[in-house]
Amino acid sequence: MSNEAQFDAALDLLRRLSPLSVSKNLDAITALVPDLTEDLLSSVDQPLTSARDKKTGRDYLLCDYNRDGDSYRSPWSNEFDPALDDATYPSDRVRKMEVEANEAFEVYRQMYYEGGIGSVYLWDLDDGFAGVVLLKKSVGKEAGWDSIHVFEVDERRGGARTCHYKLTSTVILHLGRESEAVGSLNLAGSMTRQVEADLVAESVGALGKDGGHVCNAGRLVEDMEGKMRNLLQEVYFGKAKDIVGDLRSVAPLTGVNRDRQAQRDVISSMGGK
Template sequence: MEAALGLMRRMPPRHSETTLSALLSLLPGHSSDLLSQVDLPLQVLSDVDNGKKFILCEYNRDADSYRSPWSNKYHPPLEDAPYPSSKLRQLEIEANDIFTVYCEQYYEGGISSVYMWEDDNEGFVACFLVKKDGSKTGQGRRGYLEEGTWDAIHVIEVGPDEEVTRYCLTSTVMLSLTTDDVSSGTFSLSGSIRRQMNMNLPVADGHLSNMGKMIEELEGKLRNSLDQVYFGKTREMVCTLRPSNEVVQMRLPTS
């Protein structure tokens, strides 16, 4: 199992689906372990009632059906499927509405879904998902990207309602982006990182507000460390392979 995760960590993120399916076929006995520890690019379906797109994940799946957060229906229909309690469903509906606005503001498009379910110790778990196609043929506003995907998965465990409630958030971001033009060729970065954040917050502020703030903060941190640290390290590596002082000298006279 450790070796399998080692391979997931080394193989190109662009091939994560192939890597996982290869590992699943080599290690059929570990399939549930693998599926719970490895995140893959998210898939999408359209709600039969209103055509709105929703995201598929382990948390809205039962058998081979997925529940839409918009109509609360399973696709394809499924008998005796589990649903959140009506109180939690109400919170789920609001979370979906508000998270849609959040996504418009940060993503200028993209698809979002929020799922909630009761857990065993009187609290609940919520999963906030975003999928954005930022390519120029997708929802890229400026047309810079030949190919560009962003998938964010935020799973947040909320403890039993107390004056100060415990929130445990695990966030994963997977992305890939490619630019392509004649002068600079194809330039492609892909990757995934995962981080955690735990907080105790006054329940009086509202679950949605508490969860939302944590998600916004951690998502911002993940974006920042991808941008500054992870991309930065690959750039450093390129500059070590071919130190660019020569480039600077060559370019000075012309500029």
């Protein structure tokens, strides 16, 4: 089997397994086929993990976009841990935007998540720059939300002030409940959506047009997260609730049957009149 066929087969397999075990499954697949390691790590979204910046004492999230070998760069101090001699850093311009974006999304995180951890990483491209916005909120082992928003900004595509933005968002969500009435219940899944837009980069704050880029990226992420939350609530969990309700009754069946019979009696008596 060719490397391309093995890669497609690995992605197909990972899509059918629980998102909560994706790290474990990735380790197993890469142990069998080590040549796929880099491609899989850069293509498969995993539940986010965190580390603490030793210099600032602030937590930050880890992903493939702030990784260099076995080291990860903190958005707060711009330093790798463990330290690297030949690490790659964003340019001064992009680093200033990264600092501004982290401050903006700290406010966003506090408003929408009321806790959790957030991190933003930016890097240079030939035609502009790109970045990733990471947000994580956990409630013990019972629930967790991980959102990964990767965006690209093409500054050469469009007019003098208009730039092309492309956003790819992934949400990994899991809910668990264990009680005598319900037993053990675990719901987990991931969703990916993409959007492209041509937006005007207005001059905002001390960064000027670059501040406008931060605002545009923030609006795109905010709108996408709102749409994905609504979709999860109304479609995915609404459908799951209907299916579980049809398959399993928490209340005693005798009481359910008695209520149904009373309902039928009322409907029959109304029909007779």
